[in-house]
Amino acid sequence: MSADRVRDALYEEKTVVILREKNAEAVRWKARAAKDGGLKIQEITWTTPSAAELIREFTKQGLGTIGAGTILTVAEAKKAVAHGAKFLVSPVFTPAVNAWSKKNKILYIPGCATPAEIYGAWQAGCRPIKIFPVPDFGGAAYVKHLLAPLSFLELFPTGGLGLQDVKAYLDAGAKAVGLGASFTHAPEVLDGTAAALTKLATEVVDLVKGRATVRA
Numbered sequence: 001m002s003a004d005r006v007r008d009a010l011y012e013e014k015t016v017v018i019l020r021e022k023n024a025e026a027v028r029w030k031a032r033a034a035k036d037g038g039l040k041i042q043e044i045t046w047t048t049p050s051a052a053e054l055i056r057e058f059t060k061q062g063l064g065t066i067g068a069g070t071i072l073t074v075a076e077a078k079k080a081v082a083h084g085a086k087f088l089v090s091p092v093f094t095p096a097v098n099a100w101s102k103k104n105k106i107l108y109i110p111g112c113a114t115p116a117e118i119y120g121a122w123q124a125g126c127r128p129i130k131i132f133p134v135p136d137f138g139g140a141a142y143v144k145h146l147l148a149p150l151s152f153l154e155l156f157p158t159g160g161l162g163l164q165d166v167k168a169y170l171d172a173g174a175k176a177v178g179l180g181a182s183f184t185h186a187p188e189v190l191d192g193t194a195a196a197l198t199k200l201a202t203e204v205v206d207l208v209k210g211r212a213t214v215r216a
Contacts, residue, residue: 001065003107006087007127009065010107010156010176013041014208015166017201018069018158018180020045027054030184033194035063037201043089043178045069046076052083059084067107074100081106091132093121109156113137115146122153128175133159140168147173162186163200166207179204 010016017034019027019042031042031054042063044051047070058066067087068080077088077097081104088101093110101108102125111132112118121129134142134157143157154175161169162182169177183204188196207213 001086003087003101003105006065006067006107010041010087010128013039014170014176015039015041015204016067016156016176016178017042017184018045018178019043019048019184020069020180021048021184024048024050024054028057029194030189030197031058031063033197034184034201036194037198037203038205039179039201040064041067043067043069043087046071046080052079055080055085056083059086071097073097077101077106077108089130091130093117093124093126095124098124098126111158115150118146118153118155119150128154128156130178131155131157131159131174134161134169135159140165140172140174143169143174144172163204163207166204167213170208 017039019030021027027048044054046068055066055068065086067089068085069089071077071088071090074096077100087107089109091111093112098108109128109130110121110126111130112121118129143155156176157169157174158178158180160180160182161177166177
């Protein structure tokens with residue numbers, strides 16, 4: 001799958017499930033539960049135990065479009081892609097990873113925060129650009145403020161976002177949203193079963209497709 005096709009899929013689905021867990025089994029059941037609810041794009045962070053093996057496993061199982069997060073070096077990028085990662089995400093912009101990704105036609109989504117960082121990544125050809133950690137920079141209002149003078153930017157805010165955040169960020173102009181700890185570690189998920197996460201995922205899909213409104 002080319003970088004353009006992955007980007008198109010991301011902009012169509014509008015959400016990425018970000019899986020950062022302390023053990024591989026937690027990633028397994030949460031990834032499957034989210035996919036059962038209709039969320040087709042998932043990112044496994046490189047800080048998760050057995051991340052490369054999980055990416056290979058999920059790719060072979062056809063679990064969806066699987067990417068690798070927290071990629072900081074070319075060596076990590078190479079290993080992730082060799083195991084089946086279709087896109088790479090980082091909390092920072094790394095020129096070497098960007099150059100390698102472009103050469104190998106892999107979608108690279110770097111993390112930036114300030115307008116100067118974001119514009120620098122844009123000039124380097126990055127689309128979209130991850131805004132991280134977006135809650136600490138003003139949330140959805142920050143995305144809206146950035147796009148007022150820089151309307152050409154393609155932004156992907158992340159930073160622990162959950163179901164309640166999706167509509168606000170998309171309405172602010174974000175191309176997609178990263179669903180982090182507020183989604184994968186929501187109270188009903190921690191206290192319940194896979195079915196609780198599947199239900200949350202279904203609510204996210206309904207919200208994105210315009211079939212539901214934000215919970216009261």
